[in-house]
Amino acid sequence: xxxxxxxxPEPLSKGSTIELDAGASLHLIKVLRLKxxxxxxxxxGDGFNYRGKLLxxxxxxxxxxIESCQLNGSESPLRTRLGIVISKGDRMDFVVQKSTELGxxxxxxxxxxxCDIKLSNERGQKKRExxxxxxxxxxxxxxxxxxxxxxxxxxxxxxxGEIEADTRLVMHHRASNTSLPQRAQSVALLIGPEGGxxxxxxxxxxxxxxxxxxxxxxxxRTETAPIAALSxxxxxxxxxxx
Numbered sequence: 115x116x117x118x119x120x121x122x123p124e125p126l127s128k129g130s131t132i133e134l135d136a137g138a139s140l141h142l143i144k145v146l147r148l149k150x151x152x153x154x155x156x157x158x159g160d161g162f163n164y165r166g167k168l169l170x171x172x173x174x175x176x177x178x179x180i181e182s183c184q185l186n187g188s189e190s191p192l193r194t195r196l197g198i199v200i201s202k203g204d205r206m207d208f209v210v211q212k213s214t215e216l217g218x219x220x221x222x223x224x225x226x227x228x229c230d231i232k233l234s235n236e237r238g239q240k241k242r243e244x245x246x247x248x249x250x251x252x253x254x255x256x257x258x259x260x261x262x263x264x265x266x267x268x269x270x271x272x273x274x275g276e277i278e279a280d281t282r283l284v285m286h287h288r289a290s291n292t293s294l295p296q297r298a299q300s301v302a303l304l305i306g307p308e309g310g311x312x313x314x315x316x317x318x319x320x321x322x323x324x325x326x327x328x329x330x331x332x333x334x335r336t337e338t339a340p341i342a343a344l345s346x347x348x349x350x351x352x353x354x355x356x
Contacts, residue, residue, distance in 0.1 A: 192352035289326035
């Protein structure tokens with residue numbers, strides 16, 4: 115039987131009882147209609163799973179009595195950091211969700227010359243908070259106990275100068291290189307906007323140690339490219355098996 119997983123930012127430990135927030139309580143009691151003593155699994159981002167039983171306190175308040183704690187072995191040995199120029203509609207939601215499933219540790223929303231989305235500081239912060247919730251929900255679903263960090267929106271030029279990784283790749287359709295390095299423990303992956311990166315932006319990335327990289331002869335959409343690239347990276351250096 116599949117056990118429902120719930121994220122909480124609270125400290126967790128065996129033997130403790132944790133009251134869940136209003137959203138999680140409502141989902142468990144009113145939507146899933148779980149009964150008292152139903153098994154649940156909590157996680158707070160520390161890499162452990164905390165199994166326990168549901169306690170219902172009134173009509174709208176749920177708590178969990180934690181009975182066991184176990185290290186979650188689902189994290190990839192490859193530390194991937196995705197820098198992607200923000201896009202319209204729900205494309206970013208899709209990228210955040212699927213990248214979380216594919217094991218990223220950090221996601222950096224970027225702006226660039228061809229990025230046609232302008233966000234005020236307030237709207238940008240709300241977007242970041244929304245994307246963080248998407249990452250939490252994806253972690254609940256896919257079985258991770260480490261939630262990727264969705265960072266503040268920043269410029270592409272700032273990010274390429276600050277990001278740390280032993281392998282840095284910039285994907286664009288004008289590249290000719292299709293080979294990966296022999297080994298990698300951490301990868302920074304740069305993906306451009308719908309209109310692509312400019313030649314100046316690619317040159318700037320290269321000057322900061324990024325290697326141009328292309329997956330094949332077809333031009334991939336901005337939401338497709340990171341999913342394809344992360345899948346290949348996890349197969350080559352991470353924990354995907356074929």
